[in-house]
Amino acid sequence: MSHNTFGHLFRVTTWGESHGPALGCVVDGCPPGIELTEADIQVFLDKRKPGTSKHVTQRRESDTVKILSGVFEGFTTGTPISLMIENEDQRSKDYGEIAHAFRPGHADYAYIAKYGRRDYRGGGRSSARETAARVAAGAIARKVIPQVQIRAALVQVGPHAIDRTQWDWAEAANNPFFCPDAAAAAHWDQYLDGIRKAGNSTGAIVEVEAEGVPAGWGAPIYGKIDAELAAALMSINAAKGVEIGAGFASASLTGEENADEMRAGNDGPTFLSNHAGGVLGGISTGQPVIARVAFKPTSSILTPRLTLNEAGEEVELRTKGRHDPCVGVRAPPVVEAMTACVLADAFLRHRGQVG
DSSP, rough: OOOOEEOOOSSEOOOOOOOOSSEEEEEOOOOOOBBHHHHHHHHHHHHSSSSSTTOOOOOOOOOOEOOOEEEEETTTTTSSSEEEEEEOOOOOGOOOOOOBBTTSSSHHHHHHHHHHHOGGGGGGSGGGGGHHHHHHHHHHHHHTTTOOEEEEEEEEETEEOOOGGGGOOOGGGSTTTTOOHHHHHHHHHHHHHHHHHHTTOOOEEEEEEEEEEOOOOOOGGOOOHHHHHHHHHHHHEEEEEEEEEEEGGGGOOOOHHOOOOEEEETTEEEOOOOTTTTEEEEEOOOOOOOEEEOOOOOSSSSEEEEHHHBSSEEEEEOOOOOSOOOGGGHHHHHHHHHHHHHHHHHHHHHHHHHH
C-alpha cells in the first residue's frame, strides 16, 4: 500500500491498523533544538481518544504515546521522530460476520477491488483509529509554529447548527462536543441520545481557525496553501467536503459583498471581512485561516442494510461492534492536527525559499 506519507519538508508517515498491536507515525523534517516530551503530545491525544463520553465509541484506549527516536535530552535532534501508540482494547470477534461481506458506506469493497484482500477487523488501515497518529504528528507541528494558534469546533450535528452570535471559544472546552455554543451543545446531547439508541448515526461539520499565520506563506498555482489544506482535511476518514472561508456560500454573493476590503493599519493592512478565509492566490494574507469540513454519518449502524458478499451474493448486513454515532464529535482534534501539519510545512518551505 502506497501513499501513507504527506507533506513536503515537514513529512508525516503513519502506520498501523485498528486491531493490530500498535499504530504510530514517523515525522521527518522537524527542525532540531525544539523542546519536546511525550506529555506535549499526550495532551492532544487525550482530547481525541475514545470512551470520553456516551456519545462516542466505548472502546477503551489510553492512547499512551511513546517517543522512539528523534529526541534526545528533551530536544528534537533533526532526525526522524518515531512515535508509537499501542492498541489495548481490540475486540476483533465483533467483526467475524463481515469478514466476507461488504459493509455499505465503508471502504471494504474498494479495498478488495484494489488490493484483492483486506483487514476486516475494525476496517484495518481505513479505520478512524489511524487518526490518533495524525494527532500525535500535529502536536509536533504545533511546536514548529508556536506563534500560530489553531483551534477547531463542532458547528453542526445533523441538521442542527450552532447560533454563531453565541460563539464562545471558552465554552468549547466545557462540553463533550467541542461546541462553542452552550445551548446547541445541550440540544445535541438529547439529539444524539435518540440517534444512538436507535442504532443510527448522523453527520457533522467542524470548523477550524488558525490565528497568527503571517502574510506570505504558501505559493501560487501548485503550492497553494488552501489547496494543500483542503487535501489534508479531505484525507481524514469520513470527510466528504471542505470549504475555505465563505466557501460554497460565496457562490451566492456579489463581487461587492465577497471582496475583503482593506484599510491602512498600524502593522499593515486591516481587512474589513474575511470571505477569503485568510488565503488569496494560494498565499496567506495575515488574516485567520478558516476552513470547514463536512463529515458523513458513521457507516457502522445497527439497522440492517442491503449489500453483497465476496462471492457476489446479495445479503443483508447489520454491523456489530463499538462505534461513534457521530464521527464529528471526536474530529476537532484531528482537524486541528492536519491544519498544524500543513501550516508547519508551509512555514518551513517559506523559510527555505525567502529566508
